[in-house]
Amino acid sequence: MMRSMRNALYLAVFAGSLTACGTAPLSFESLSEEELYAYNAEQPLLHQVICVKEQRTSSHIRKRRCQSLHEIINERSTAGLQLQVLDYGAHYNAGMRNRRD
Numbered sequence: 001m002m003r004s005m006r007n008a009l010y011l012a013v014f015a016g017s018l019t020a021c022g023t024a025p026l027s028f029e030s031l032s033e034e035e036l037y038a039y040n041a042e043q044p045l046l047h048q049v050i051c052v053k054e055q056r057t058s059s060h061i062r063k064r065r066c067q068s069l070h071e072i073i074n075e076r077s078t079a080g081l082q083l084q085v086l087d088y089g090a091h092y093n094a095g096m097r098n099r100r101d
Helices: 002-020 033-041 067-098
Strands: 047-056 064-068
Touching: 033 047, 047 067, 064 067
Parallel strands: none
Antiparallel strands: 047 064
16 A cells, blocks of 8 residues: 555656656757747747847846847837836926926
8 A cells, every 4th residue: 555655656756747847948048040040930920039149237248138029029118118207207307496486
């Protein structure tokens, strides 16, 4: 009885590890240019992945960063909206300081 429970436990752990390996997300940073090209050939335009080497602020190390076109568009539009909010706040505050009643 104890032996069959132990075997069932081993089987469950083994099956769980296989499932975890099968559903691992694809790391685009580790793909070669040829593999990335092959992946993008099968994807619609907004889901195609673009990789760039960029240097982050306060770092001298250039790192490869990969994102889908959809993610890039969302990131840029969010950054643009944040800048508009900051820009609006600057004009509003400047106008209040120069205003004389």
